[in-house]
Amino acid sequence: MSNRDVFRKQDPGAHPDFFRAEAAGLAWLADAGMPVPRVREVGAGHIVLDRITESPSGGDVAGRFGSCLARMHDAGAAGFGAAPDGYDGQLFIGRRPMSRTVHASWGEFYAVERVLPFVRIAVEAGSVTGRQLPDIERACDLIGGGALDDPEPPARLHGDLWNGNVLWSAHEVVLIDPAAHGGHRETDLAMLALFGCPHLDDILAGYEAAHPLRAGWRDRVPLHQLHPLAVHAAGYGAGYGRALHRAALATLELGGSR
Template sequence: MSRTAQIEGALGQRVARLVPLHGGDLSDVARADLEDGREVVVKTGPMVEMEARMLQAMRAANAPVPEVLHTEPGLILLQHLTETPPSPESYRALGAALAQLHGTEGNSYGWPEPYAFGPVEIRNTQDGHWPTFWAEHRLQPFLDVVPKETAERLETLCIRLPDLLPAQPRPALLHGDIWMGNALFSGAAAYLIDPSCYHGDPVVDLAMLNLFGQPPTEVMEGYGSLAAGLEARQPIYQLWPALVHLRLFGAGYHGLVTRLLGRAGV
């Protein structure tokens, strides 16, 4: 069955046209213009059903996300949101959206199922000890893809994590891949898109948000009070997305990895 036929079968309305949209490593994205005037976002790919479950969990936490209209194997249909240039108000809304998301907690660290960034597996096996989770499921999987000296420094950091990270921080619901490109601004609102959810230290999302440049001050104004220890934990948490980028895009990111190891004290 064609993608158009799947959409028409799900919504009971003919598709007038499909318009490609920018997407990521996990899925193909398009806008479907329906004959009744509605617009929906169409995402296809091997992991989109998991994305739909994450969006539904975020929506249950009252965080602003696109509504999931339909799911089936390899296809999800989402509410279409009109994108507008960001403003101070929408930047504050982004901070408030993250704070709202982080207000929901899990019973342990991790997520009920694994995920992936393209070919990079994301291990989400649930654990009750945060430093162990971060070492085993976020840093150690990359030991075989970095140079030997870097791997040794990474191993040293993993050994030290119980002294550097809290044993049991609040297991907040995390976006998991939050950067400015995964926020959709619409008027004065901001919506969280393209999640990679799991439960963990809320500082993880804030560190990711600061990895490739500092966000506008209004974002943190909207978020509110920051967790103690943000500066010390930030390079440890930024290492994971840096390692993902190294794996996906090559040696140009090795310098970022080594600088973050240095900032983490190894």
């Protein structure tokens, strides 16, 4: 094995669970059939992965990825908010700690553990204004109260599925840098749409062929973008705060509360 075959990430100052969480998430997704880099080594301050050779790909690869993503989601999780099976440490999204508290209902989990904690950080950072905050909190009250819950079981999520974590090779898509946990499958798809992804229509077609989405899923995209937008508002400025506010208003419309 040469250095050209592997990719090493290291940060001696990282939280001791940071790279462990990444390794556990990758293993959990792989157990569900998703192509991910093999973990060669992991420690408190580093992780060594197989290097992925990227190359242009087309709609056929995208369609297979969509089907694989649906099967990964269907592999499930122990609950809404659950960490990867067998992992006992802290979860992260990017560098930020993320709750692993499990809830019986999706709406309560999503509002309490995935949106509001990052909204509070965004308020402190000045990215969410006092005018925007009440609407965002009302949307979270609506969600947390169960008004937008459905019968979907907890899905096995990548959890940070933006385009930068989707690597295209000649024959398959490989996922990297998960924030893996149990959640709603539409949240992964909403994040793909939020930041743009090549061949997204083909990905969605492959997904629908494997496991059709519930009617009205396109209307629910802003609801499922609240989490990634709150995370980005916490760290990347007022533009994301404004986008978060717009998504909150769209969520209130879903519940007939605007």
